[in-house]
Amino acid sequence: MNILLIGAQGSGKGTQAELLAERYKLKPLASGELLRTAIAEGTATGEQVRPYVERGDLVPDALMIELILDAMRRLQGEQGIILDGFPRTIPQAQALDARLNELGQPLNAVIYLDVPRDLLLDRLAGRYICRAHGHVWNIKTRPPKTQGVCDYDGSELYQRSDDQPEKIAHRLDIFFSETIRLLDYYERQGKLARVNGVSGIEQVNQAITQAIEKLAA
Numbered sequence: 318m319n320i321l322l323i324g325a326q327g328s329g330k331g332t333q334a335e336l337l338a339e340r341y342k343l344k345p346l347a348s349g350e351l352l353r354t355a356i357a358e359g360t361a362t363g364e365q366v367r368p369y370v371e372r373g374d375l376v377p378d379a380l381m382i383e384l385i386l387d388a389m390r391r392l393q394g395e396q397g398i399i400l401d402g403f404p405r406t407i408p409q410a411q412a413l414d415a416r417l418n419e420l421g422q423p424l425n426a427v428i429y430l431d432v433p434r435d436l437l438l439d440r441l442a443g444r445y446i447c448r449a450h451g452h453v454w455n456i457k458t459r460p461p462k463t464q465g466v467c468d469y470d471g472s473e474l475y476q477r478s479d480d481q482p483e484k485i486a487h488r489l490d491i492f493f494s495e496t497i498r499l500l501d502y503y504e505r506q507g508k509l510a511r512v513n514g515v516s517g518i519e520q521v522n523q524a525i526t527q528a529i530e531k532l533a534a
C-alpha cells in the first residue's frame with residue numbers, strides 16, 4: 318500500500334505519518350527530513366537546496382523530483398511507502414504518478430488533513446523536532462515526557478529555523494496558493510479523502526485510518 322498525506326505545516330502530518338507507518342508497516346518518506354539531513358551532512362545536494370529551505374521557498378521541481386525518486390529507488394519493492402511533504406506541486410505529482418505506475422504500485426489513498434490557518438500558526442509556534450530522526454513534538458499539544466528530549470530515541474529537541482513567525486507565514490502562503498491545487502488533481506483520480514485535522518491526535522488518526530480503509534478497499 319502507498320499513501321500520501323497532504324497538509325499544511327502544523328497540520329499534524331508528520332505525527333500522523335509516524336503513526337500510520339507503524340500501523341500499516343509502511344516506510345515513511347518525508348521530503349523535508351530528507352532535505353534537512355542532506356543540509357546537515359553538507360552534501361552537494363544539501364548545499365544546493367539550503368538557500369531555498371532557509372528562505373522557506375520550494376526547492377525547484379527538477380531537483381526535488383530527482384531526490385525523491387532516488388530515495389524511492391533505494392527502497393524499491395521492499396514495502397509500501399507513506400509520503401509526507403512530497404509532492405507539493407502538480408509537476409511533482411505527475412512525476413510521482415509516472416514512477417509509481419511504472420512500478421505497478423500506484424497510490425492507494427491520498428489524505429488531506431484540513432486545519433484552518435490561524436490554528437496552524439498557533440501550533441507551529443510550539444513545534445520542536447528531534448535531532449536524530451525528526452520526530453515531531455509540541456509543547457502545547459504533544460509534549461515529550463522529558464522536556465527537550467525525544468521520547469523515542471532520547472535525542473535533543475530543537476526548533477526549526479524555518480519555524481520563525483515570518484517564515485511560517487511565507488510557507489503557509491505557498492501551501493495555500495500552490496500545494497492546495499493537488500486536492501483537485503487527486504480528487505479527479507478518485508483517491509482523495511478530506512479529514513478534519515482539528516481534533517486530538519487519536520481522533521484524527523481514527524478518521525484517517527477509516528478513510529484509508531474505504532479508499533483502499
Ligand code: AMP
Pocket residue numbers: 326348349350352369370371373374375376377381401402403404405406409479488
Ligand atoms: P517540510 O519539513 O515538509 O515543511 O519542508 C521543509 C522545507 O523543505 C520546505 O519549506 C521547502 O523549502 C522544502 N521542501 C520540502 N518538500 C518539498 C517539496 N516537495 N518541494 C519543494 N520543496 C520542498
